[in-house]
Amino acid sequence: MIRERIEERHGGHDRRCLLFLPDKAPARNLLLVLHGCGGTASWMAVETAMEAQAAAAGIVLAFPEATRADMGRPSHFLNNPPCWDDGAERPRPKPAPASDDAAWLCGLADRLRNRFGIDRLPVLAGFSNGAGMIAAAIVHGGERFGGAAFVCGYPRRPPAGKIHPVRSLFLMGAVDPLVPWEGGRAVLPWHPDPIAVPPMTERIGQWATASGAGEARPSCRQHSDWEEWTHAGPESESMVTVRRIARLGHHWPGGGGQWNDPASGSRRDDINAAAIIFDHFGMKK
Numbered sequence: 001m002i003r004e005r006i007e008e009r010h011g012g013h014d015r016r017c018l019l020f021l022p023d024k025a026p027a028r029n030l031l032l033v034l035h036g037c038g039g040t041a042s043w044m045a046v047e048t049a050m051e052a053q054a055a056a057a058g059i060v061l062a063f064p065e066a067t068r069a070d071m072g073r074p075s076h077f078l079n080n081p082p083c084w085d086d087g088a089e090r091p092r093p094k095p096a097p098a099s100d101d102a103a104w105l106c107g108l109a110d111r112l113r114n115r116f117g118i119d120r121l122p123v124l125a126g127f128s129n130g131a132g133m134i135a136a137a138i139v140h141g142g143e144r145f146g147g148a149a150f151v152c153g154y155p156r157r158p159p160a161g162k163i164h165p166v167r168s169l170f171l172m173g174a175v176d177p178l179v180p181w182e183g184g185r186a187v188l189p190w191h192p193d194p195i196a197v198p199p200m201t202e203r204i205g206q207w208a209t210a211s212g213a214g215e216a217r218p219s220c221r222q223h224s225d226w227e228e229w230t231h232a233g234p235e236s237e238s239m240v241t242v243r244r245i246a247r248l249g250h251h252w253p254g255g256g257g258q259w260n261d262p263a264s265g266s267r268r269d270d271i272n273a274a275a276i277i278f279d280h281f282g283m284k285k
Contacts, residue, residue, distance in 0.1 A: 001020040001022055001061075002020070002021040003018070003019065004018075004021060005017070010103075011098050011100035011103075011104065013096055013099060014071070015064070015065070016065045017062055017063065017065065018045055018065070019063075019112075020050075020054060020060070020063075023055070025056065025058035026058050027058055027059075027117070028118065028120065030060045030062065030113055030116065031050075031060070031062070031122065031124075031125060032063075032108070032122060032125070033045075033048055033050070033125045033126070034063075034066075034125070034129075034130030034133050034134060035047075035065070035082070035127060036126075036127045036128030037081050037082070037083045037128065037129040037188075038081035038083075038093070038189070039127075039130075040065055040075055040082060041064060044063050044127070045061070046256045046258060047256045047258050047259075048256070049256050049274060050274040057284045059278070062108070062112055066082040066099075066129075066133075067099040068080045068081060068082045068083065069093065069095070069096060070096075071096050077189075081093040081190065083095045083129060084132065084136075085100075085101045085133070085136070086101075086136050087136050088129070088132060088156040088157075088195075090188070092190040092191050101133060101136070103141075105133070105137045106137055106141035109124075120146060121144065121145055123146055123148070123283065124137060124138070124145055124148045125151065125277055126150060126153060127153060128152050128179070129153065130153065131150040131151055131153020131154060132154065132155065135154070135157075135207070136155075136157075138163060138166050139163055142163055143164045146167065147168070147281040148168045149169045149171065149280070149281075150169065150172075151252055152173055152178075152179055152251070153179060155203060155206070155207050158207075159207065161210065162210055162212065165213075165233060167239060167281070168207065168211065168240045169240075169276075169280050170204055170243065171243050171253065171276065172200060172245065173245055173248035173249050173251070173265065174244050174247065175247060175249055175265050176248065176250045177249060177250060177264065181200050181244065183196075183200070189261070204240065204242055208239065208240040211233070211239055212234060215231065217229055217230055217232070225245060225246050225247075225270075226243050226244060226271075228243045229241075230242070243276075247266055249264050249265015249266045249267065250265055251265070251266075251267045251268070252273055253269075253272065253273040253276075254271055255273070257269065
């Protein structure tokens with residue numbers, strides 16, 4: 001694929017996005033992929049290991065980068081971590097003041113789609129803090145997006161009312177210590193005080209309700225490595241799909257394995273999140 005770096009000015013800050021463009025197949029789909037707290041665009045591009053699959057399918061990959069509290073200093077995972085303004089109430093880390101992330105991401109999606117002449121609505125994917133951010137972007141301008149993949153993350157705030165319905169996929173770890181499935185307390189790397197985490201069934205259910213979907217129903221697809229259920233929309237189509245992956249901690253399944261902190265729990269390198277996302281949203285067609 002052809003790699004390109006975009007630099008834009010938004011909200012008083014220099015914003016960056018790393019692009020991967022298919023060099024042979026025509027561009028048919030656009031996928032924006034958001035890193036978690038402490039990550040960067042280039043780190044996420046390696047961690048998701050999407051490049052080869054996207055090239056064959058004609059998918060333009062965009063890896064936007066969050067701001068950091070001190071934009072005058074380089075990124076550092078612990079001391080100056082990039083962080084999306086996802087609506088979470090955490091003491092640290094924090095994005096730069098007035099980052100206006102939701103507006104920037106919505107505008108970026110529009111500009112990239114127009115630039116490459118892509119007819120289909122773009123899909124968002126996000127890991128951890130990036131997953132919380134894609135929810136905030138959809139609340140801000142959901143009509144721009146055709147799908148949303150939440151990986152080991154969730155909407156940090158329940159929607160205040162109805163939102164534009166965007167087909168959503170949640171890939172969640174059954175043993176994620178930072179996003180515990182039953183809710184509780186989690187300790188993040190940046191401060192010693194635990195933060196409160198809601199039960200995932202509660203928060204995902206609120207997202208489904210705001211999207212106009214009904215109660216969760218077990219999926220007919222059974223697999224030894226995960227449990228799956230869906231919330232159907234008004235036309236009985238699958239609006240929100242939840243897949244809880246056994247033995248998965250706080251990691252991108254099938255990723256590059258760049259993060260090995262025991263506090264993040266166990267990896268699943270035998271499950272490919274990229275392939276699941278591409279298939280779920282029909283991006284290979």
